[in-house]
Amino acid sequence: AQKVTQAQTEISVVEKEDVTLDCVYETRDTTYYLFWYKQPPSGELVFLIRRNSFDEQNEISGRYSWNFQKSTSSFNFTITASQVVDSAVYFCVTGTASKLTFGTGTRLQVTL
Amino acid sequence: EAQVTQNPRYLITVTGKKLTVTCSQNMNHEYMSWYRQDPGLGLRQIYYSMNVEVTDKGDVPEGYKVSRKEKRNFPLILESPSPNQTSLYFCATRVGGGPNEQFFGPGTRLTVL
Numbered sequence: 426a427q428k429v430t431q432a433q434t435e436i437s438v439v440e441k442e443d444v445t446l447d448c449v450y451e452t453r454d455t456t457y458y459l460f461w462y463k464q465p466p467s468g469e470l471v472f473l474i475r476r477n478s479f480d481e482q483n484e485i486s487g488r489y490s491w492n493f494q495k496s497t498s499s500f501n502f503t504i505t506a507s508q509v510v511d512s513a514v515y516f517c518v519t520g521t522a523s524k525l526t527f528g529t530g531t532r533l534q535v536t537l
Numbered sequence: 538e539a540q541v542t543q544n545p546r547y548l549i550t551v552t553g554k555k556l557t558v559t560c561s562q563n564m565n566h567e568y569m570s571w572y573r574q575d576p577g578l579g580l581r582q583i584y585y586s587m588n589v590e591v592t593d594k595g596d597v598p599e600g601y602k603v604s605r606k607e608k609r610n611f612p613l614i615l616e617s618p619s620p621n622q623t624s625l626y627f628c629a630t631r632v633g634g635g636p637n638e639q640f641f642g643p644g645t646r647l648t649v650l
Contacts, residue, residue, distance in 0.1 A: 429579075458636040470580075470627065470641040516579060520636035523587070524570065524595055525629075527579035 427452045427519045429528035437534045446502040446531045448517030459500045460518040507535045539564050541642035543628050549648045558613045558645050560628030568631040569611040573624040618649040
C-alpha cells in the first residue's frame with residue numbers, strides 16, 4: 426500500500442517569503458509516480474507536476490521548484506517569493522495505474 | 538474545451554433517499570475515478586474504471602455503486618445515503634493506462650441529513 430505524509434497542516438507566510446512544503450511517501454513499488462496538486466479556495470484541483478521514480482532531477486518552473494530524493498523518500502515543494510495567489514491547500518500524491526493516493530494536504534496562507 | 542462535468546454541484550438530501558451524481562468527460566479518456574474529500578483526510582478513492590464495463594473498488598467503496606456503460610459517463614450512485622456520506626465528491630479522468638496526471642471535475646458537495 427502507498428502512503429503520503431504531509432506533516433505540515435498549515436503554514437502562514439508573508440508575501441515574498443520563500444516556503445517549502447514537505448512530503449514523505451511510502452511505497453513498495455520499484456516504479457512509482459509522484460504528483461503535486463493545488464486546491465485554491467475556489468475548490469478545484471489543479472495539477473502542478475508529475476515525477477516518476479527513475480527521474481531524480483530537481484525541477485523548476487517559474488517560482489516553483491521540486492526536490493525529489495529517493496534516499497529519504499521525500500518530494501518537497503518550494504515556492505520562491507510567495508504571492509497571495511499562492512494561498513491554497515497543496516496535496517502531495519503518489520500514483521499507480523489504478524489510483525492516486527493523496528496526503529492530507531498543507532494549507533498555505535500568504536498574507537500581505 | 539476539455540472538460541469534466543459533474544451534476545449536481547450541490548445537493549442536500551435526507552437519509553435513505555437514493556441519489557445519483559453524474560460525471561461526464563469529453564476527452565475520450567479510458568480511465569475515470571471517484572474520490573471523496575473530507576477535512577483532515579485528503580482525497581480517498583471510492584471506485585475507478587479502467588474502461589467501459591470495467592470497474593473496481595477503491596479504498597472506501599462501502600455505500601456506493603458505479604456503472605460505466607459508455608466511455609464518457611461514470612455516475613456515482615448512493616442507494617441509501619447516510620450522514621457519514623456527507624462529503625465533497627470529485628470525479629477524475631486520465632488519458633492512457635499509466636499513472637498520468639488526472640483531470641478533476643469541479644466537485645459535488647453532498648449533505649445527507
